Amino acid sequence: MLRLLTAPDIVQARIWCDLLCEAGFPARLLREHFASVHGLMPPTECNPEIWLEHEEHTDAARQLLEELKHLPQRRWQCRCGETVEGGFEQCWSCGGFMQLGQAL
Structure with a gap:
């Protein structure tokens, strides 16, 4: 080891x-x-x-x-209206996923 x-x-x-x-x-x-x-x-x-x-x-x-250490950071608007920031591709509020071209 x-x-x-x-x-x-x-x-x-x-x-x-x-x-x-x-x-x-x-x-x-x-x-x-x-x-x-x-x-x-x-x-x-x-x-x-x-x-x-x-x-x-x-x-x-x-x-x-x-x-x-260098994951892409994003800011996007989910269909439910929630703004999601960071390295997340899934909305914490509704569970929806980021769509292509959805970054703000």
Whole structure:
């Protein structure tokens, strides 16, 4: 196993780990519950870590995480009248999806 990165918090770590696994890069989340010892240990030793099971996936996994940092941000108007902003393609209000050419 190879440590890929240290995440800033458990929520981000879980998202990244799940996305890596879904993309075919088996990964594990370690130090998941170390937040409770902040103040007793150095902070750099308490943050969650993502480890890859196969070292040969390192470059592709790093590239995937870099692409995730640059997802397109949109602002569009749903048919229900809701304005949706961010990287979302589905309306939180009615569940409708963004149509082509619908960005504001």
